[in-house]
Amino acid sequence: MTSAEWIADPGGLEDLCNALLKEPAYALDTEFHRERTYYPHLALLQVAFPGRLVLVDPLDLDLAPLAPVLSSDAVFVAHASEQDLEVLLRACNALPTTLFDTQVAAGFLGFSSPSLSTLVDQLLHVKLPKGDRLTNWTRRPLTDAQRDYAASDVVHLLEIRELIVAQLEKDGRLEWAEQECAVQLQRAAAVSDPTTAWWRLKETRTLRGKSRCVAQEVAQWREHRAMALDIPTRFVLSDMAILGIAHRPPASARELRDIRGLEGRPLKGDAVEELLAAVRRGKELDESQLRLPQRDDLDPALRPAVALVSAWIAQLARDVRIDASLLATRADLHALLRGDRRGRLSHGWRSHLLGEPIRRLVDGEAAVAFDGKGDLVVEKRSRQPITGE
Numbered sequence: 001m002t003s004a005e006w007i008a009d010p011g012g013l014e015d016l017c018n019a020l021l022k023e024p025a026y027a028l029d030t031e032f033h034r035e036r037t038y039y040p041h042l043a044l045l046q047v048a049f050p051g052r053l054v055l056v057d058p059l060d061l062d063l064a065p066l067a068p069v070l071s072s073d074a075v076f077v078a079h080a081s082e083q084d085l086e087v088l089l090r091a092c093n094a095l096p097t098t099l100f101d102t103q104v105a106a107g108f109l110g111f112s113s114p115s116l117s118t119l120v121d122q123l124l125h126v127k128l129p130k131g132d133r134l135t136n137w138t139r140r141p142l143t144d145a146q147r148d149y150a151a152s153d154v155v156h157l158l159e160i161r162e163l164i165v166a167q168l169e170k171d172g173r174l175e176w177a178e179q180e181c182a183v184q185l186q187r188a189a190a191v192s193d194p195t196t197a198w199w200r201l202k203e204t205r206t207l208r209g210k211s212r213c214v215a216q217e218v219a220q221w222r223e224h225r226a227m228a229l230d231i232p233t234r235f236v237l238s239d240m241a242i243l244g245i246a247h248r249p250p251a252s253a254r255e256l257r258d259i260r261g262l263e264g265r266p267l268k269g270d271a272v273e274e275l276l277a278a279v280r281r282g283k284e285l286d287e288s289q290l291r292l293p294q295r296d297d298l299d300p301a302l303r304p305a306v307a308l309v310s311a312w313i314a315q316l317a318r319d320v321r322i323d324a325s326l327l328a329t330r331a332d333l334h335a336l337l338r339g340d341r342r343g344r345l346s347h348g349w350r351s352h353l354l355g356e357p358i359r360r361l362v363d364g365e366a367a368v369a370f371d372g373k374g375d376l377v378v379e380k381r382s383r384q385p386i387t388g389e
Contacts, residue, residue, distance in 0.1 A: 004046075004151040008057035010065075016047065016054055017065040023049045025075040025100075027157035030087045031137040031150060038226045038233070040087045043137035048154040055150055058091065059138065067094035077157045079103050079116045085188035099185050102157060105164045105177040110321030120156050123163050128152045173322075176349045180326065194223040195291045201239050207246055213290055214282030215246035221278035225271070237261075237275075249279045298334045302362070306333050309358055312368050315376040320353070328354055337362060 007013055020026050031044040042063075045056035070076065070088065076096030078084050080103045089095055106114050117128045131149040142150075168174040198204065198212070198219035207215055219242055226233040241261030250256040253272050257263075267275060298306075310333065317324035328345060335343030336358055345355035357378045360366040367381040 004053045004055045004147060006055050006057065006147075008061065010061065013056060013061055013063070014065050016056070017069050019052070020047070020049065020069045020074065021072055023074055025049070025077055025158060025161070026069075027077045027154040027161075028084070029078060029150075029153040029157075030084045032083070032087050033136075033138060036232065036235075038230045039090050040083065041138075042087050042091045044142075044150055046150050046154045048151075048157060050158070053151055053155055055142075055147060057140070059140070063092040067092045070094040070096045073097060075100050075161075077102065077161050079119070079153070079157060079160075081184060082188065085185070089188060095185060095188055099181045100161055100165075100178075101181050101184055102160050102164060104180050104184060104326075105161075105168065107323035107326045108171070108173045108177045108180075109164065109167055110323070112323045113325065116153065116157075119160055123160055124156060126156065128156075173349075179348055193291075194220045196293070197223040197233075198242075198291075199293050201242060203239075203243055206243070209287065210283060210285075211246040211249075213285040213287060214249050214279055215242055216290060217278045217282035217285065218242050218245055218275065221274060225274070236271075237267075245275075245279060246282075249283055250276065251279075252276070298338055302337050305337065305362060306330065308368055309333055309361065312376045312378060313354065316354070319375075333358070 007016055026047060026049040028048075029046045030042055031046075032040040032042050034040040042058045045058055045063075045066075047054045047056065066088075070092070071094055075098045077100045079101065081099060081101045085095055085099075102116070102119060103111075103114060106119055111119070114122075120126050120128055129145070129149050129152055131146075135146060135149075137146070137150075164177075165174060168177055195216060198215045201215060201219060204212075204215070218237070222233050222237045222242065226236050229236070238261045241259055244259040244261050245256075248255075248259070250259060253276070256272065256276065257266070310330070313327055313333075314324055317327055328350065332344050332350075336345040336355060340346075344350050345358065357366060361368065361378055365381060366378050368376055368378055371377045
């Protein structure tokens with residue numbers, strides 16, 4: 001492994017950022033912890049660009065100088081970047097302008113959510129060092145093995161990007177990959193809505209009427225308190241406790257103590273009064289103000305079409321060598337079949353490749369058939385039904 005620089009002082013970080021501002025592209029990865037916090041806490045920053053491989057110790061550094069780098073025109077190259085983007089937004093209040101995610105882009109070459117080690121092995125024939133999933137990245141000093149593993153996450157990324165881009169250009173899919181990476185950035189910038197936190201509760205199907213209103217308000221309170229204290233939501237209140245409160249809304253601290261899921265874990269300080277206030281808000285909330293997840297109101301008559309089209313999409317993914325998860329989800333299919341023009345299959349590259357054939361299929365203009373070799377194809381319908389004699 002190439003020896004990586006170690007930067008732990010403001011001057012070193014400023015010099016690094018000035019150098020990055022001159023680069024057209026750079027690779028970046030993060031190591032972080034969030035097991036006992038609401039927000040991810042950055043523990044290490046790895047950066048690579050031609051001629052330099054750098055590990056930045058962020059524990060006692062203000063990362064504000066990194067914001068102009070992220071906001072520049074340089075391409076931010078990462079692998080499986082979703083959590084890295086969240087960490088960077090939290091750490092320096094900025095996101096990259098242009099993202100190239102090698103995992104996403106590799107999906108357009110037939111790889112199925114590949115790990116970085118898989119890509120490096122198959123494209124460069126290099127074996128990356130294996131890391132310890134439970135390693136403590138906040139401990140100092142880091143061991144040589146930790147440093148080597150961290151550096152390996154970025155040292156090959158720019159070369160991997162070049163190989164992927166060359167093949168995507170050859171296949172005419174570079175723009176598709178860039179569009180998908182842009183969507184990843186949009187998701188990272190989206191602000192979560194605490195009023196929808198109750199959608200993530202287990203067993204919400206058991207809730208009816210006002211109990212759903214109480215669940216919404218209590219889950220929202222839990223989310224806000226977890227944010228304020230920077231602790232996991234489960235440390236504030238368990239899902240089981242919220243469901244118990246929703247089914248039997250308590251009116252007093254005494255009644256609250258009898259809720260299943262709160263036994264032996266008394267709420268402290270102002271939490272009891274805040275929670276009871278959330279319960280009251282839920283009981284007073286008009287059901288018309290309840291934030292409900294989008295209903296899957298697909299016509300039952302079209303459900304067999306979903307199974308049929310899903311089988312064709314799986315076949316198409318193999319034929320065109322694109323990861324099936326990039327092509328369409330079941331929710332995408334339902335949106336298209338409902339006639340929702342805002343769905344992913346009605347826009348961009350998916351519309352031509354998938355949306356239009358599926359619309360023709362549903363409209364009766366096309367049919368799914370076997371091609372005689374065991375593969376499914378969508379072809380023009382003959383309109384001559386074959387029935388049993």
